[in-house]
Each structure stands twice: as structure tokens, then as C-alpha cells.
Amino acid sequence: MSAPKILVLFYTTYGTNHAIAEAAADAAREAGAEVKVVRARETAPQEAIDGQEPWKAQIEKMAHIPEATADDMVWADGYFVSVPTRYGVPASQMRAFIDTLGPIWQEGKLANKTFTATTSAQNVHGGQETTIHSLYTTAMHWGTIIVAPGYADPVKFEDGGNPYGYSAQxxxxxxxxxxxxxxxxxxxxxxxxxxxx
Amino acid sequence: MSAPKILVLFYTTYGTNHAIAEAAADAAREAGAEVKVVRARETAPQEAIDGQEPWKAQIEKMAHIPEATADDMVWADGYFVSVPTRYGVPASQMRAFIDTLGPIWQEGKLANKTFTATTSAQNVHGGQETTIHSLYTTAMHWGTIIVAPGYADPVKFEDGGNPYGYSAQxxxxxxxxxxxxxxxxxxxxxxxxxxxx
Amino acid sequence: MSAPKILVLFYTTYGTNHAIAEAAADAAREAGAEVKVVRARETAPQEAIDGQEPWKAQIEKMAHIPEATADDMVWADGYFVSVPTRYGVPASQMRAFIDTLGPIWQEGKLANKTFTATTSAQNVHGGQETTIHSLYTTAMHWGTIIVAPGYADPVKFEDGGNPYGYSAQxxxxxxxxxxxxxxxxxxxxxxxxxxxx
Amino acid sequence: MSAPKILVLFYTTYGTNHAIAEAAADAAREAGAEVKVVRARETAPQEAIDGQEPWKAQIEKMAHIPEATADDMVWADGYFVSVPTRYGVPASQMRAFIDTLGPIWQEGKLANKTFTATTSAQNVHGGQETTIHSLYTTAMHWGTIIVAPGYADPVKFEDGGNPYGYSAQxxxxxxxxxxxxxxxxxxxxxxxxxxxx
Incomplete structure (x- = not known):
């Protein structure tokens, strides 16, 4: 059997979800997967970004990481998605990318793959659970198989215990x-x- | 008492949620509200729009409707939101607008207002319920008061019966x-x- | 390879979810599974049941179907769950059964199995989507793998199109x-x- | 103007949600409300309770608190609900009580009241968000007005920050x-x- 192809798809503003994505990619490679790391295209106006040094610095830091495409989604056997919370749901940049996938969804090219998600938020309970559920809702529309961690490993009683997916402040x-x-x-x-x- | 100010905020691609928004505005005015109708800015690339005549026509049809701003959100006492479903959640254009509201949210200027939502989807059960819940999740982050219809009127047993908010195909x-x-x-x-x- | 063991677990009041369960069991057997059909124990007071002939008749009709036990849950490799909506969530009888599973959950005996769900409601949009999501939320706590239908088959565009799981009025x-x-x-x-x- | 009538409705196993309920009742009284504290009837088998001393002790401790009835629900102008999480949703004892409210719901006697909810869970992220959303979903079916805290007060940035409602470990x-x-x-x-x- 060939190695499973895992797409690590993330969006980040200040870097937390980038760090999660890299950690996920390393672990997936170690587990024998062929891994591709991609980021959702930034859609915020340039002046908003320019006004915030840490945001601008993060974009420069990940300039070498390719922007996600529909072809990446077709390529993969499984998806590891990481995106920050905005008012209890994923940042709109990720949603903007997802909304471009209509054509491959209609061809059934997103179905029967695996899907798992992680997130971050400003507060301890800042919508981490609802954000991950929002992604899983979408993943169900695609016909993917949801692989949440649950409490299937002892680490889940030590990491904050979000059973839907890891979440960081x-x-x-x-x-x-x-x-x-x-x-x-x-x-x-x-x-x-x-x-x- | 002065008339309550209602912001009818919508996004539409082919017109269903525009029609819902106009119907809501008419009824709100009739009920004595001061009403403003605004639309979430289109964020899709022009070439995507140009490739679909009905989408392009709809954009032309509503060229006179102003794009929503943070000031509109501050102005209102209550929000009536209508947006189509994309994979079980609101279209990203609406999310892109919402993600610009950080500054006024931090100043508490979204809190203690009222909020209700409606939607449309391609299928009978295409994420209508989850889309509205996604909006309410966000509205709770803002500290607004959620005014869902429930089954508090007989029409709710005749309109498809979505208790979270009206939803159309x-x-x-x-x-x-x-x-x-x-x-x-x-x-x-x-x-x-x-x-x- | 031995046949996968599928537990069809349902609760019903007037019979719709019983019929769904039997249809699921037939199809699962046909697909090569070893199938067991069980029902969540009725917890309503006898006088409530006695006051409604169709409810009482349904209970008599399924007297031969065993009540679900924790052992059934351990036995299975995958779960097909069907339960009616009550105010947007599963009927409490199903929840009462699920709440008895603490000991086997703590031993990890629910993890890494498959899970799918269906439901029914009085109205077209009466919480069908939210009810199924409620079950999947719980299934994620168990560490199961969620196998929602999505739109991975043409029938999903003809059956009402609930991508999270089939739902009936x-x-x-x-x-x-x-x-x-x-x-x-x-x-x-x-x-x-x-x-x- | 007469004092608003607030029903504090809770279920608890070991006492956390009882303590939350008492704190809510005190504050509501202080704010000028007429308050009634009631608990959802215990539905677990006596032998399960007898096997756990802390559970048994808690039941004795609150023997003086009346069990919630449909009349209590009709009486109130607003609901403050507190219930522990079970696998991401409210404990089934609360659901069993809620499922008895069909007749008054059909008469519209739950509509147009206010509703807010709190919860507790074993883990930091153990379904606190989803549990509260599950209650709000139900409250929307009733046609109640949802009054979540959001971040409308500075304390919400210090208490764990669950915008849907307070949640404790x-x-x-x-x-x-x-x-x-x-x-x-x-x-x-x-x-x-x-x-x-």
C-alpha cells in the first residue's frame, strides 16, 4: 500500500495555527504519510495587514508555503485543518477558500476522505468547540469521514480535553x-x- | 419612544436572500421600525461572477443597495440577517464582513441589541438549521439577544417549520x-x- | 475477514424510527454485516403511555426487540442510531441509555468504532439537523469515526438532502x-x- | 411594575450545578426578581445512586428543593438553567423533564419568555459550549428569547470566557x-x- 496523502490546511493571523499545522505535518510524516502543507489565501485588505506588525511579519514568515488550491483538495486522502476562531466560527479566510470548492464537490472529489480539525481562540472558552463543529458540519456535506480524537488517548485528559479536536489559546x-x-x-x-x- | 432601528443585512448570489431581505424590511417598517437594508460586499473574483450570468445580473440589480459598514452595525438596535448556506454555514462573503467588526465588538457596540436570522439552501435539508445556528453563535459572542421565531405563531407550522428562523429552498x-x-x-x-x- | 458487527440502536414512540431501524438492519445484513437491532428502554411513566393508544400499540409491537445494554455497545464494530427529535435534540429515552455508558466509555470500549445517525421530526425543519449533530457530538466524545452520508450518492439529492443523516417527517x-x-x-x-x- | 418571575432550574449529580443555581438565585433576587429554585427529578436507578456516596449525599442535601413541574415553567417569565455535561450535551435527567413539557409547549405557554444557561464538565473543554448550545436549541423551539452573556461585561474575560453561558469544571x-x-x-x-x- 502506498503512503496516505495528508493535506495540512491552515489559516493563521499571528502564527498559532501555523505552529499547529507544522506540528501536525511532522507527526503525519513520522506516521508514514505523504504530507503537503498549504495555507488559505489571505483576503484581508493590505492596509489592515500593514497596520499590524505581527500580522505582517507572520505573512512574510510563511511566504514560502503555497496557497491552497482545489487540486490540493483532490490530491489528498485526508485533511488536517487548523484555523483560528472568529466569534465562534472559523476565520472567514478559510471559508473564502472552502467556498471555491463547489465544482470539485459536485464531481464528488471531496467524498470518502478523512477529516480532522484543530483551532485556537483568545479565551479559554472562546468558541473552540463550536469552531471545530462548524468545520465538521462542512466536512459532512463533502461526505468525508470525521476522525475526531475523543478521549481515545490519555493525552486528551491533559491537553484541555477538547474531544472534537485540539484547541489552543x-x-x-x-x-x-x-x-x-x-x-x-x-x-x-x-x-x-x-x-x- | 422613538422607532427602533432595524438593520436588514443580507448576502445573496442569485436573489433569494435579497427577496427575503426586502420582505423583512417591508414588514419591519410596517411594524413601526426605522429600517436600513444593506448587503455584505461581494468578495468573489470578478471572473467567477462574469462566468455566471444570473449572478452578474443579481449584482447589477442591487447596485443601489449600500454595502454594509461597521457604522451600520453601531447604528442599529436590532439585526435581521439573511444569507445562503454554503456547506452548512453562511456564505463566506457574510463572514468576511463580520470579521471586520473586531474594533466595534471590543468597544461593546454590538452588545444588547436584538438578532434574528433566515437562510436558503439548495436542498430541503441542506444545512438550513446549522447555518442559522452558526449566525446565532456569533451573535452570542456579541452579547446580542436572540429572537428566534420558534413555533410562537401558527405560520411556523405551515412554512416548513424551521424554529430557528425562516429558511427557503x-x-x-x-x-x-x-x-x-x-x-x-x-x-x-x-x-x-x-x-x- | 469476519463480518463487521453493526448495532442498530433506536428509540421510537409511534414507529417511524423503528421502521428506519429495520430498513437499516436489512440493508446492513445485505451488505454482509452481522446485525443486532436493539431499542432504548422506555422511561416514560406507564400512565403517560396508557393515555395514548398508538404509543402503547407500538410498545407491544416491538416487545420482542431487546432493550439496549452496555454489552451491546461493546460488542459492535459500528453503530447505526435512529431517534426522534424533541425540541431539536434526541428524545430523552435515548439520552437516558447513553448516560449509563460511563463505565465502558472510561475503559475506552466505545472508541474507534463507526457511527452514523438518522432521525424524524414533526415538521419539515423541526430540528432534524441539530438532532443528528447532537448525536455526533456525543459520538465524538466516545472517539468513534463519524460516517455521515453527505452527498456522496445521488439518492441524497432526492431524499430531502440531509447530509448529516437521513431524516423523515x-x-x-x-x-x-x-x-x-x-x-x-x-x-x-x-x-x-x-x-x- | 411587578417583579419578574425567574425560575432557576437545575440538575446536579455531585453539587456543582446546585451551587451555580443557588448563586444565580441569590443574584436574581438581589436584582429584584421573584425567584423559585427547582431541580429536575432524578431518574437514575436507586442502586446506581446508592453505589456512589457523594451522589447519595447530594440528593439528601437538596431534598428540600422541589422537583420541577410544568406549572413552574408556566409561572415563570424567565429561565436560568444549569445542568452538567454528558458527552457534549445536557444530562438526560434534564432532558427527561423537558420531554414532559409537550402539552404546555403546544399551548404556547413557554413562548416569549427569557432563557439563559450555564453548565459544568469534567475537562476544561469537555463539551461546555455544545451543552449550552443544546439548551438554546431547545429554548428556540419554545419561542423564548435567548439572553447569553457574550462578552458584554469585563468578568467574561476573567471567568474562562464562555460567551454562551458560564461554565465550570x-x-x-x-x-x-x-x-x-x-x-x-x-x-x-x-x-x-x-x-x-
């Missing part, structure tokens, strides 16, 4: 968080291997 | 739908009058 | 519904086979 | 929590006063 993605993301990514690879065999 | 906004939207808009006005008195 | 489970439930059950079996291979 | 309802619950209860009273004026 913005700027606080720590070692325990990395361990949790690694678990979630390896779990995705494991089930992707079985489901796409 | 795309292109099928009919007389019963208008009656239901009118009920929902008047209900919003009534509670806005009381809550903002 | 109470008393209106028709031929198209049976086809949709059969698809959803076979899909569950197919992915359960892969996971247990 | 089980057994950790502390002073900051009391402050947050008091805010949420007073907010409910304030808006209920306006609606019943």
Missing part, C-alpha cells in the same frame, strides 16, 4: 499541545490508511 | 415564506421596542 | 427514504469493514 | 465563577423586566 501552543496535535495527526493517518486501502 | 421563496418572514421581522421589531426602550 | 418514511437509509447503512458497513479488516 | 465553582453567574443572572433579570414591563 492564541499564542499558547505548548509542549502538551504538540503532543496532542501529534496524537490527532497520527490518528488521522492511521484511519486514512485503513479507509483508503 | 433557493429560488422558492413563496407567499407562505413571505408571511413567515413578515412574522419574524415583526417579532424582532416588537422585542426590540421592549428591550431597547 | 414523522409517519412519512417512504420508499425514497428506505433507499436513502439503505445507502447510509451500506456505507456504514463498507467503512466498518475497512476499519476492522 | 466540575467541583471548581469559585469566586470568579460566582461573580460571572451573578452577572448572567442579573442580565437575565434586567432583560426580563423590560419584556414584562
Amino acid at each position: 492564541a499564542g499558547s501552543f505548548d509542549e502538551k499541545g504538540k503532543e496532542s496535535v501529534a496524537y490527532q495527526a497520527k490518528r488521522l493517518v492511521e484511519f486514512t490508511k485503513k479507509l483508503t486501502a | 433557493a429560488g422558492s421563496f413563496d407567499e407562505k415564506g413571505k408571511e413567515s418572514v413578515a412574522y419574524q421581522a415583526k417579532r424582532l421589531v416588537e422585542f426590540t421596542k421592549k428591550l431597547t426602550a | 414523522a409517519g412519512s418514511f417512504d420508499e425514497k427514504g428506505k433507499e436513502s437509509v439503505a445507502y447510509q447503512a451500506k456505507r456504514l458497513v463498507e467503512f466498518t469493514k475497512k476499519l476492522t479488516a | 466540575a467541583g471548581s465553582f469559585d469566586e470568579k465563577g460566582k461573580e460571572s453567574v451573578a452577572y448572567q443572572a442579573k442580565r437575565l433579570v434586567e432583560f426580563t423586566k423590560k419584556l414584562t414591563a
